[in-house]
Amino acid sequence: MKNQIEKLYQIANKAERTIIGLMSGTSLDGLDVVCCQVSGSGAQTTLKVTHFHTVPYDDIIKDSIRKIFAKRQIDQQELCLLHPYIGVLHGQMINQCLSEWGLQPHQIDLIASHGQTVYHAPKKQHQIEGYANATLQIGDGDHLAVTTGIITLSDFRQKHIAVGGEGAPLAVYGDYYLFAEKGHNRILLNMGGIANFTVLPGSLEAEGIFTTDTGPGNTLIDAYMRRLFRLPYDDNGAAASKGVINATLLNIIKKAPFFDKPFPKTTGPEVFNFDFVESAIQQARLTTLSRNDIIATLTQFSADTIVDAIKKAIDPTQPYTIYGSGGGVHNPVLMAAIQAQLPNYPVLNLEVLGVTGDAKEAALFAVLANEAVAGDGEHFGFREGVPRVTMGKISFPA
Incomplete structure (x- = not known):
């Protein structure tokens, strides 16, 4: 020893x-x-x-x-x-x-x-x-x-x-050490199974950093792709792009108690899983919903809850650039849905900062x-x- x-x-x-x-x-x-x-x-x-x-x-x-x-x-x-x-x-x-x-x-x-x-x-x-x-x-x-x-x-x-x-989320520490830059307000958004983000202030003041989970990233999309398509994930957003977002189902799942809890908070597939969505589908009497519509709705659900959390955490008078990582960056439907709701904040792939x-x-x-x-x-x-x-x-x- x-x-x-x-x-x-x-x-x-x-x-x-x-x-x-x-x-x-x-x-x-x-x-x-x-x-x-x-x-x-x-x-x-x-x-x-x-x-x-x-x-x-x-x-x-x-x-x-x-x-x-x-x-x-x-x-x-x-x-x-x-x-x-x-x-x-x-x-x-x-x-x-x-x-x-x-x-x-x-x-x-x-x-x-x-x-x-x-x-x-x-x-x-x-x-x-x-x-x-x-x-x-x-x-x-x-x-x-x-x-x-x-x-x-x-x-x-x-x-x-x-x-x-x-x-x-533990990414906050490395995010700050590696990606904070003087004069640039940055949001490091990771979209794995669960999505989370770190706000890095351009002041470089460590005490100004904020981090939280937002809810599902890919976990629900992946679960339903396995169940409905026998595929591990929605490659290039192909299934979501063929579906129509169901507003009724979307509104029900967005009422999950997690979203009312104060920041910062964390979650996982223990909460957001197949049974969580199936319960909502039964509640809405949408049992004939097409499989592409389900994937489209779950993709929008991830985007909406990510955007809602970011809007609550930032100063709307300040400029920010968002850098995405995780499997979600490979889903153009998800990325476009996030960018559409944050038109003033560029949403980029983290690769531009030198790390894939x-x-x-x-x-x-x-x-x-x-x-x-x-x-x-x-x-x-x-x-x-x-x-x-x-x-x-x-x-x-x-």
Whole structure:
């Protein structure tokens, strides 16, 4: 252990660190693996993506995770078995990427693993007296470290909760360190399964940063594409573009209690899922609604709730530019619906800032690992949802 601690100390004092960031989101399409060169810390952080690849999950893995994903009642043995299994699997995927990239494990300083979220339960959602915010990600960091031979930081969300946050969104820290620019008000909009955004003031004042989830990004669209079309997602918005938005269904699902809760807030597929929409369809007596109309309506639902949240969070007298990332940026129908309601604010792909939108979340966890090892702890004031904290549990190789 002493040798490993000394190695970590040496890594912390390097001018530049090579960090692999990992992200597997609620879409369950695979593991995003990004290799970054990171220097500095805090607001002086610089990051360069050198390699990026999404390693797809096969159907067996997807089905295994879905058995316990976002469900209140599960087989505990399945959860117990998957936690180390996913850790080893992610380690093997990293080894595969390193081989393809011509890199050796000793050339990598750290792994930053988000893990696979299986349940998210903020207090505003569960409302059980005596219990605080909670979230659970599987993919054991010790197994990852042993499988790869690389020091691993994982389980980032627990520290955020321990100091009063909801464990999400965590992108705010990396968004500020990497993308804030003097004189430019920016909104970093991530549209994964759940959509969230970070407001970065052009003043660069950390205490002025705001972040929140907005509701569904792709999670409902994906769920219905799987059920109705046997496809993993709405490729290029093709299904939505052929449908007609049903105003009755749209109005019903926009009345979900989540949207009345105060900012900042987080949510997940535990709330916004197939049953949530089916209940609304039954309530509206729209059981003959075409499958394209359902996808069109769910796409507009994501756009409307994203726009509503942004409008509530910004100063309407100020100019802003919106930078999109996540799977949603590949859906032109969703992007157009957002831009149409925010005509004065350009909606661009994050790629224009030098990081591909698909790699962003994995890269941001590399930033969090860098901050945990080499940072001094940025002070974000006392705004709810953005506590001053360093995150990540450290696992050493055997």
